[in-house]
Structure formats: structure tokens, C-alpha cells
Amino acid sequence: MSSPNTTGAGRYTTVFRDGLFDGQVIVVTGGGSGIGRCTAHELCRLGASVALIGRRVERLEAVRGELAVHGGEASVHACDIRDEDAVRASVAAVRAEHGRIDGLVNNAGGQFPAPLEKISANGWDAVVRTNLTGGFLMAREVYSQQLHATGGSIVNIIADIWGGMPTMGHSGAARAGMLNLTETAACEWAAAGVRVNAVAPGWIASSGFDTYDEAMQAELRRLKDKVPLGRYGTEAEVSAAIVFLLSPAAAFISGSCVRVDGAVPNNRHTWNGPVSTRSVPFDGFPLATMPTALREYGSDDS
Numbered sequence: 492m493s494s495p496n497t498t499g500a501g502r503y504t505t506v507f508r509d510g511l512f513d514g515q516v517i518v519v520t521g522g523g524s525g526i527g528r529c530t531a532h533e534l535c536r537l538g539a540s541v542a543l544i545g546r547r548v549e550r551l552e553a554v555r556g557e558l559a560v561h562g563g564e565a566s567v568h569a570c571d572i573r574d575e576d577a578v579r580a581s582v583a584a585v586r587a588e589h590g591r592i593d594g595l596v597n598n599a600g601g602q603f604p605a606p607l608e609k610i611s612a613n614g615w616d617a618v619v620r621t622n623l624t625g626g627f628l629m630a631r632e633v634y635s636q637q638l639h640a641t642g643g644s645i646v647n648i649i650a651d652i653w654g655g656m657p658t659m660g661h662s663g664a665a666r667a668g669m670l671n672l673t674e675t676a677a678c679e680w681a682a683a684g685v686r687v688n689a690v691a692p693g694w695i696a697s698s699g700f701d702t703y704d705e706a707m708q709a710e711l712r713r714l715k716d717k718v719p720l721g722r723y724g725t726e727a728e729v730s731a732a733i734v735f736l737l738s739p740a741a742a743f744i745s746g747s748c749v750r751v752d753g754a755v756p757n758n759r760h761t762w763n764g765p766v767s768t769r770s771v772p773f774d775g776f777p778l779a780t781m782p783t784a785l786r787e788y789g790s791d792d793s
């Protein structure tokens with residue numbers, strides 16, 4: 492990394508050196524908003540062409556327009572990453588349009604807040620397919636159609652899954668699965684010169700926050716004060732971690748996860764979720780039963 496690179500009025504400000512991704516083609520899922528959009532801007536600023544994938548084509552087109560203002564080249568591919576045929580076709584379209592793929596940012600994702608007992612099987616599937624199956628399909632297709640032959644790098648965006656995630660159990664489970672998938676793919680695909688890593692954002696002030704209702708927004712305001720670094724993260728701070736992992740600076744890093752969370756998992760008592768933390772009435776301390784239990788196992792009364 493060099494000193495902050497701010498040349499060019501209105502262009503993306505990056506700490507990485509000019510031309511770091513010259514000639515490369517990087518696929519960014521969820522590239523029409525938030526962290527994905529920011530990452531697309533930074534990669535284009537560094538010389539890459541990007542392929543933007545998401546469901547809503549108008550958002551992807553808007554980002555393509557922004558990038559073009561500063562000479563960035565992007566293609567747009569409307570695709571629900573849960574749809575296997577659509578993923579296969581989109582990856583093929585990227586190769587047809589750009590001629591190659593060098594990297595994948597598996598960023599598309601999301602969920603709805605709900606306690607476990609209120610999640611239907613269909614709701615569970617919708618979230619798990621969005622945050623685990625879709626990421627798998629994208630990685631498999633990018634690997635099978637391109638990276639197995641040329642090498643490259645994959646970065647999977649997960650979340651702060653180090654602990655329970657009340658009201659986001661479906662997403663937490665899916666993203667924990669994505670971390671393990673990252674570790675497995677890093678082993679299986681290393682021989683092909685493919686590195687696979689994860690980035691785990693904590694609470695990042697992005698367009699993703701806009702999808703939550705007022706109760707959740709209130710909870711987010713409360714949580715901010717409990718982040719050891721004292722604030723939300725920014726989209727750019729997540730993008731920088733993604734770019735680092737894609738870059739040659741991370742040539743010996745695979746199967747790892749970079750947390751971008753202001754140290755929240757080190758302060759885990761902060762997360763209670765927007766649920767009651769009131770103690771359930773309780774009329775005895777379990778130690779009182781221990782001697783009986785120990786006798787049952789034959790350890791103290793022989």
C-alpha cells in the first residue's frame with residue numbers, strides 16, 4: 492500500500508496503489524448497492540473491470556453509470572444467486588463479455604429479522620439459499636468455468652457470527668456455513684492457484700441498514716455505543732479488506748477470515764438483539780443438586 496491515492500476530482504479515494512488490478516475482471520455480487528457498490532468503485536479505481544450481479548437491474552445500471560464517469564468498465568447481469576441456471580448463465584455471460592474472470596466478491600446477501608419460532612420453513616430456505624447456497628453456486632461456477640484453469644481469488648462476505656444472533660438465526664447459521672465453505676474451498680482449490688477467504692463485517696452503516704424497520708433501527712443506535720471502537724464501520728472499510736484479500740499482498744493468505752467490526756466479538760456481552768433480556772424466574776441454584784448427580788455417577792460415596 493502507498494499513501495492515500497486521491498488523484499482525480501470525484502474519483503474513489505483508495506489507500507492502494509494505482510493500477511493494482513489493471514487488466515483484471517472481478518465479479519461483484521450485490522454490486523448495485525452498499526458494500527458491493529463501494530467495492531466495485533474501489534476495484535475500478537485500481538484498474539479492474541467489474542461484472543455487477545444482482546436482482547434489480549436498474550440499480551446495477553445506475554452503478555455502471557457512476558463507474559463510467561471515471562472511465563470504469565462494468566457489465567451488468569440480472570441474476571438471483573439462488574437460481575442455479577441463472578448463476579451458470581451469468582458467469583458464462585461474464586466470460587463472454589470480458590474474456591476472463593480473475594476474482595469473485597461473493598457479497599450479495601440479506602435476511603429479515605425474526606425470532607426462530609416465527610420463521611417458516613420457506614422463510615428459512617429463502618435466507619439460507621440467499622446467504623449460503625447462492626454463495627456456493629457463484630463460487631462453484633466461477634471456479635468451474637474459469638478459475639480452475641487460471642487461478643484467482645474469491646472473497647466471501649459473511650457477518651459477525653461469533654456468538655448467537657437473536658432474531659437473525661437463519662442468517663447466522665447460513666453465514667457460519669459460509670465460513671466453513673470458505674475453509675474447505677481454500678483446501679480443495681489451492682492446487683489450482685485459487686485463494687478463498689472471507690470478510691466478516693460487523694455493523695456497517697450502509698444501504699443495508701435502510702431495509703430495517705424502526706425497532707431494528709433503534710436497536711442499531713443502541714449497539715453503536717457498545718462497539719469498542721465507538722462507531723459503525725463504513726462501506727469503504729469493508730471494501731479495503733476485500734481489496735487486500737484479492738490483491739497480491741494476500742498471496743499466502745487463504746482459508747482466512749478478516750473481521751471488520753471494531754472489536755465487537757471481543758466485547759460479546761453487547762449483543763442482546765431487540766428481544767427482552769429479562770431473567771426468567773428461577774427458584775434455586777443448580778449447585779444444590781450436584782452432590783446427588785455426583786453420587787449417581789459413583790464418584791463421591793463409595
Ligand SMILES: CCCCC/C=C/C(=O)SCCNC(=O)CCNC(=O)[C@H](O)C(C)(C)COP(=O)(O)OP(=O)(O)OC[C@H]1O[C@@H](n2cnc3c(N)ncnc32)[C@H](O)[C@@H]1OP(=O)(O)O
Pocket residue numbers: 600601602603604605609610611612613614615617618621650651652656659662663666698699700702
Ligand atoms: C448474521 C446476521 C447479520 C447481521 C447484520 C447484517 C446486516 C445486513 O445484512 S445489511 C443488508 C440487509 N439487506 C437485506 O436484508 C435485503 C435483502 N433481503 C431480502 O431480499 C429478503 O429479506 C430475503 C432474501 C430474506 C427474502 O427474499 P424473498 O425470497 O423475496 O422473500 P419472499 O418475500 O418470497 O418470502 C420468502 C419467505 O420468507 C418469509 N419472510 C419474508 N420476510 C419476512 C419477515 N420480515 N418476517 C417473517 N417472514 C418473512 C415469507 O413470509 C416467505 O415465507 P412463507 O410466508 O412461509 O412462504
Ligand SMILES: NC(=O)C1=CN([C@@H]2O[C@H](COP(=O)(O)OP(=O)(O)OC[C@H]3O[C@@H](n4cnc5c(N)ncnc54)[C@H](OP(=O)(O)O)[C@@H]3O)[C@@H](O)[C@H]2O)C=CC1
Pocket residue numbers: 520521522523524525526527544545546547548550570571572573598599600601602621625648649650651691692693694695696697698699700702
Ligand atoms: N451492513 C452491515 O452492517 C452488514 C452487512 N453484511 C452483509 O454484507 C453484504 C452487503 O450488505 P450491504 O451492502 O450492507 O446491504 P445491501 O442490502 O445494500 O446489499 C445487498 C445486496 O445483495 C443483493 N442481493 C440480495 N439478495 C440477492 C439475491 N438473491 N441474488 C442476487 N443479489 C442479491 C441486493 O441487490 P438486489 O436486491 O437488487 O438483488 C443488494 O445489492 C450482504 O451480504 C450483507 O448481508 C453483513 C454484516 C453486516
